[in-house]
Amino acid sequence: MFCSSPECKGQDSVTQPTGDFIAAEGDTVTLACTFQTSDPNTYLFWYKQEVNDSPKYILQRYSGGGDNAAEFQKNRFDATLNKTSVPLTIQKLQLSDSAVYYCALFPGLIAGDTISPVKEEVSGREGESVTLTCTYQTSYSADLYWYKYHSDLQAPQFILFKGARGSRAEYIPDKRYKSQTSYTSTELTIQSLTLADTALYYCDSSFSLTFLDDDDCSITVISKASISLNVNRPQQEEELHN
Incomplete structure (x- = not known):
């Protein structure tokens, strides 16, 4: 279910702010992501999607730790899992970092359907x-x-x-x-x-x-x-x- 209105709520959900984030090469940026979940063992993921391409896995974070994909090293791509947020920090920005970034919950809620x-x-x-x-x-x-x-x-x-x-x-x-x-x-x-x-x-x-x-x-x-x-x-x- 895709929801883009303030009235749309779910027991398990992720929310990201709208708009473009503009920064200079070599800078550091932090991308926000908040979530709600009833599952204490939920895994949170960040993905990168370039134009005409499917999302690429960057990293995952959970209560016991996490890991990064080989091409997204922790010294440049890092996230800290908090109680209701998992912001992604990208250091030493490169032109190739220009993309759309998504955070995700997995596996999430098992509901009536x-x-x-x-x-x-x-x-x-x-x-x-x-x-x-x-x-x-x-x-x-x-x-x-x-x-x-x-x-x-x-x-x-x-x-x-x-x-x-x-x-x-x-x-x-x-x-x-x-x-x-x-x-x-x-x-x-x-x-x-x-x-x-x-x-x-x-x-x-x-x-x-x-x-x-x-x-x-x-x-x-x-x-x-x-x-x-x-x-x-x-x-x-x-x-x-x-």
Whole structure:
């Protein structure tokens, strides 16, 4: 659910101020992000999105610590998790830092609307295609998202979103992925499988990222489900390796 009015509130939400932040090369800036959550173990993430690109994971913070992505070193990108805020500080600004920055909650609230996998584990062979399916129930025209999750040391990687309940809205930056949705299900098809596709995949209804809205925005996480995908080598290659 995307909300840009003061009246729009959710039990779990993130809020960022509107407007552009202008600074000079070499300066230090701090980007604000406040949140509300009922979950004491919530993870907070920061993402960077450049023009015509999907969000890139910068860092995560939680009550026990956090980590940064390799290309966003802590000596330049850092955040401190407070009770209701997680401001991002960027030091020694570079021209390449010009982008839109988003903070996000994960995994967030599990509410009345539901989403669940048809199969919790799926296997495929390198070079082939595989389809992952989730069924959902929702009372409004939500957006459905797919994410790839390698390990607890990395944030979920955005794959695509597609409108639910017959909506034609979609954003699929990598054309190796395809998606179909109906009024009760969402499918993710991965073509030309590689061993690197082995991961946990999340199907989400209205996740907390705000990359489709430029306004000040509070967003409620409705629900999520996960599917484990294991990619194997073709049988002939397996025999050669054995």
